[in-house]
Amino acid sequence: MPRIGVEQSLTAVQEELKEKGYDVVQLKTEQDAQGCDCCVITGQDQNVMGMSDTTIQGAVIRANGMSAQEVCQEVEERLQNQEQ
Template sequence: MKSVAVEEGLTPVKQYLEQQGCQVVDMRSDRQGQSGVCAVVITGADKNLMGIQTVVNNVPVISAEGLSPEDVYQRVKQFVQ
């Protein structure tokens, strides 16, 4: 499975995705490495995310606001298929 970039502060989501076999990368660690991600998961607290839309092109951004880790995983799976 491709990598999923997860925003800092979403530890339960990150752990659940890893348990399901996803390769999870930190959004802050290496922006250039994000070109291979299939989705980006954000907290939803800042939907603009400092202009992240210009950095990650053609990659779905999933807001985890109000979602369980299981819900986030289901949305990630939709974009992988």
């Protein structure tokens, strides 16, 4: 099962993904994202300076304004696209 990194504050998303059988890891530091197939973040701590370092090769989903179910659906779609 794919490994999904989820920001600490997104508890409902973590629970929803676990119910669907995903291996869920809490993102506390950048190192936590390593080895994840997909990461879900709040999108509130956006990089103001325009700098970016790629920590993972997988998709990053900003959950801002989305329900837990919508985030799960987005995760599944992104993972399917990665497989193709």
